Amino acid sequence: MSKQQPAQFTNPETPGYVGFANLPNQVHRKSVKKGFEFTLMVVGESGLGKSTLINSLFLTDLYPERIIPGAAEKIERTVQIEASTVEIEERGVKLRLTVVDTPGYGDAINCRDCFKTIISYIDEQFERYLHDESGLNRRHIIDNRVHCCFYFISPFGHGLKPLDVEFMKAIHNKVNIVPVIAKADTLSLKERERLKKRILDEIEEHGIKIYHLPDAESDEDEDFKEQTRLLKTSIPFCVVGSNQLIEAKGKKVRGRLYPWGVVEVENPEHNDFLKLRTMLITHMQDLQEVTQDLHYENFRSERLKRGGRKIEDEEVNKDQILLEKEAELRRMQEMIARMQAQMQMQMQSGEGDSSTVPGHHV
């Protein structure tokens, strides 16, 4: 039964047309009005170009007054978490972007404690969200959970460093990891290929779960499918960041000027910056979904299993288990002692026999 309403949207004459095909548009309008939130964490050794890359990605200047500490100061420092929020608007769409920086990561001589701060930050965000979600007033939950983590791998090494492996293993169940090879203009094309392959091999070898792009739906157009395929094969991305405008071949491009040439940031032949940006933009929604459905759910179930007890209770639990085990041990020992006593008696009673059980040491 077709309705005779004047359909503002699509073909009203189609028989059987109800009109809820317009739902996405409504959602779209609502979300545009509401704005989007996204939290991106950047982790990597200092000097790998993290801040420059973020600035280039979002065409902003997130760190206007930056003081870079000297090495002597770095010795004293521990890893800190710095979150900066910026509101970007493009064509009426508002994005509230939070970039979580981790200065001090990988700087210390002994980096054992590097990740504790970071992991506790991530957990804290989950905790807060869980708390808000279970609260009475759930209207304005601010989502500060980390949706994506760019992990910067140094291009100078031959692959992953032990620190990289340890860190990724510690957070791959909590956040989406996107490995990024920084300062890629150090590498020639062949070196890049080699490094990428090496990193992928090592990731697989250690069982690290990085973020995998979802396959394109079968009803998407070919271009999109091709693009997705290309993106998938380029992980980890080799990027170069810059916000300086250089004159090259008659036009102004963002890039880095060297005596031997110009590296263009947005040239796909020079680096994978465009691919990274595309991935981030087109899959922002997916990243948020995975965070919500996978990582947050993991966290939530763990938390609720513990019955809402804090982490300190776990240790109390352990003590209890220890006590129980000790009690069991004692019981077993008593039993053995009783058995031994029994056997002794048997032996004494059967002493006259020459055919005693040989080799019976009690």
Place this chain on the structure above:
Amino acid sequence: MEPGPISTTAGPLPRADGAALTKRSSLSVTLRHSGWAAPRDRQRLPAPREPLALCEVAAPWPQPFPASAPSPRRPPLGGRERPAGAEGLSSPPPARGEMPVAVLRPHPDTQRGSAPVTPILPRPRHDGPGSTEMAAKMLGPGLQASAGGGSTGSTGPVEGKNEAAMSELVPEPRQKPAVPMKPMGINANLLGYIGIDTIIEQMRKKTMKTGFDFNIMVVGQSGLGKSTLVNTLFKSQVSRKSSGWNREEKIPKTVEIKAIGHVIEEGGVKMKLTVIDTPGFGDQINNENCWEPIEKYINEQYEKFLKEEVNIARKKRIPDTRVHCCLYFISPTGHSLRPLDLEFMKHLSKVVNIIPVIAKADTMTLEEKTEFKQRVRKELEVNGIEFYPQKEFDEDLEDKTENDKIRQESMPFAVVGSDKEYQVNGKRVLGRKTPWGIIEVENLTHCEFALLRDFVIRTHLQDLKEVTHNIHYETYRAKRLNDNGGLPPMTVETEENHESNL
């Protein structure tokens, strides 16, 4: 006894392994002397009639190392005093007091037969402004017959011995006056051509025959291009990478020390080059004390050398495995040094010559490079790290200005290494090919590799060895002897020899 023609060695004192012993080798006076007799245990010395090449007059060796005044010329590293026992000065045997002329005695460390010659470098520094002048300077104190055991140019035990021997000209006991470094010698006006400057040719010939050793250590995180740079420096496959090491190997769990030796030859001169690699440095999560294996290795080499030197029956040429130069690779972050870099350099700048190098410099644009270098220099200065060339060892104004220029402008060198060749403008150059251009390794506008190479090989190679021997080794030796109560450390062989001699 008629004094023969005076010939002098213009240039560094030859050492057993060819390395110059003293930086400012004062000339030794070698005189032909008919009545010269070999010192007691020096049977293997050549007969005095032969023109002895390049042997510095030296005090008789077997004396224990008595206390000596620290040489004002070469202040010890970091202000350390050269403690007692560091010096081999001793009063000359009185028996020779009558001799009116200085007696040639080969330096104990030289070979029994011919003395090896230090390689002549293009830099005329070692030879002084001219052989003639140096000769004059040397003759000066000698002829002055001053209580001259003094430290005119005594940079080490040998020079001290030199003075000691020269003081044989006078029967007075040798005192140690505080004379300034530069011998204000009598400028003897030579009335004709003597031929003193042919010493250079003689030294050259000797060096070519014997060759010399050079040991270079490379330290830095994995992947900074250490092996490639060493290959590029010596234009041959000398690094660990080419000696069977697989590029895909895992990072070792502890710092390993791998020394690979090669003999390379150029223009008839043979060099035994040893590249000491340190895989695993700075790669772990916990890098505390990762410099300790390296420090231990360096001290072990000094120990080896010391043991050999102290031996009664020493080898002709003590094999020199001491680390002459340590290239420390700084990661080109563009920000500053890392805490590990600081710690390493603090600990090791006192035992070995450290040359900081910024690796993979093609990461940085020109402005970034200058800024980074400035920051690094400032940080090194603020933290009191003396890298090579150390300010304390600049001997004269010429040295100082030259080294200052290098220290304040060029160091640390920002280098790029490559062992592949590409065609650029019709010539084949070493470089790296990228989609946006070819980085030429030897092009000064691209990177400073050429500067580093010239610095290490073409101008300061000899100096590196000298500083290692005269400063670092001496410091180690003094400490060891002090710990031992002023006596040289005994090895098993010396004990056996003692037994057999009894």
